[in-house]
Amino acid sequence: CVVLAVVYYLFPALLVGRGVFLVSMLVVGSAVMISRLALDTAWRIAAPVHNVLILGVSDLGLKIADEISSRDDLNLRVSGIVTSAKEPDCSSVSLGHCTLPVLGGAADIQSIVERNGITRIVVAVDHLHGEPIQDLIRLRVQGLRVEHMHTTMAGLTGRIWLESVHSSWFLFSNGFRRSTWTLASKRAFDLVFGVIGLLVSVPLMAL
Secondary structure: OHHHHHHHHHOOOOOOOOOHHHHHHHHHHHHHHHHHHHHHHHHHHHOOOEEEEEEOOOHHHHHHHHHHHOOOOOOEEEEEEEEOOOOOOOOEEEEOOEEEEEEEEHHHHHHHHHHHOOOEEEEOOOOOOOOOHHHHHHHHHOOOEEEEHHHHHHHHHOOOOOOOOOHHHHHHOOOOOOOHHHHHHHHHHHHHHHHHHHHHHHHHHHO
16 A cells, blocks of 8 residues: 555556556565564574473373474473373373373482473472472472463463362462453443443333
8 A cells, every 4th residue: 555655646647457456465465474474483583492391191281282282383392291109100192293202200300301401391280299399399499480280271272171170270370460451441341332232222121
């Protein structure tokens, strides 16, 4: 549109044929595709890849690993799984898009993190009974991101895994913070559309 405006301003007597709409649609479509590919490429180059470690072989943990492996826009890579104290030893776990190696037990999580360059840990067990809590605290102090599986799933998909979520997760989650601006805009929205709905429905109610 800007180019056509400049052309018409410089050459007011110029006549453009009917094919200009088709040409412009092709140009716009190509520009959108090229710019999207360029931005995706720049994002992959600029943003560092984070190595993710799953602690525990639970259904939701495997679902998170499958979700990460199926998406290229996250710059996340699941390095493997660490089994908890109550889980049997195995060499690998397969689900959907990925086959994940089991890197060891929870007692060796400190060395596993250092050896594989882990920057993010997803705790995929319901209760940390007998797990290396001190090691997880130490890793978090060192700058690693340690989060619960329900928080990770909600961040990846925008959904909550209701099959295994506990009420305590809702108590400590960050999804209940609403700013004054959010409350004021919601209230204004409710009032404006409530009044509009009332005015529209008055004739029907009178009838």
